[in-house]
Amino acid sequence: MCRQVASLTFVGTGRGDRGFLSDGATGALNCKQGSNSRDRSFSKVPSDAIRAALIKRLRISSAIADEDIKEIEALPISVRQYPAETAVVRDGERATDCCLIADGFCARSKTIASGKRQILSLHIPGEIPDLMSLFLHVMDHDLSTLTPATLGFISHETLQKLHRRSPTVAEMFWRDTLIDAAMFREWIVNVGQRPAPARLAHVMIELRERLRLIGRLDGNSFEMPLTQEQIGEALGITAVHANRVIRQLRQEGIVELNRGRVTVLDERKFQELADFDGRYLHQSPTL
């Protein structure tokens, strides 16, 4: 599955070929995989929908001021639709834009010489997973989509100007990249020290707490659109072992993962297994 990503064309960042689209749209994505993925599929998304999740998140996690929301609302963003499992920016490439996820799920990963891939982080709407590329221009890992995604690209030049104009926005984005680093620390602990079922539960709860911030929970269930192989790549185990762990959690009545959707069966057991302490997500500016 992800192997085919390598054959998909990467469309470089920062060229003038990205349309700025802002009129009439639906949340529906109509990207296709396979040969069509080479086509640039622009689709029309209202510009406030592009920023909605970002603003929602920043209101809660950084208590963003109204004047700074205006700055973000005024940012020129080029919108593009990506199919599932497609590279957005690759290891070794020079980035000239930062990518805001408006809809869909992405992952950052690194592939070693043997072809084995480690998923480093999962990303949801409202996040800018390659914000560090503003200062670290050459990518040291891959950013790719997991699902069909609507991505908004903000040029580095635009962001630099914004930072100079509004130091409070700059500080907020700085805080964002620090939280990013905190999540990586937790990911290392998870993969290095927890048994596989706890690892999976931890990744699930982290994802849930981040989805909660942007209002994307549905009762006791939420999206986690990863294949067994991708779960294995996130947890450092094989796809078959991942399958075994998913079954175990279901059989023990803790949590069910079915077709990219997690349903919690027993919240207490789930928390206990995950050993989750959400402090590292720094979701409140007062903490």
Add this chain to the structure above:
Amino acid sequence: MPLFHFDIHEDSRLTPDEDGQNFANVDVARKEAMLTGASIAREAFVAGSADHVVVDVREDEHAPCLKISITLEVEELSDG
């Protein structure tokens, strides 16, 4: 590429692999089975949930073409 299934036995508990995965050949599938077996055994042994892990590799619905077996043996030495 052939589709391989990896059925896991932990002591007497079976986890069948319904989905399967494509691998270029049986050698690549063997590597995957070893990684899987070793990784599951590590967890089962540490948790004490099993001391014998077997991975049966089969192509589609055929009989297993490969069996990987990992056993934990702990010997307490009285003079230790």
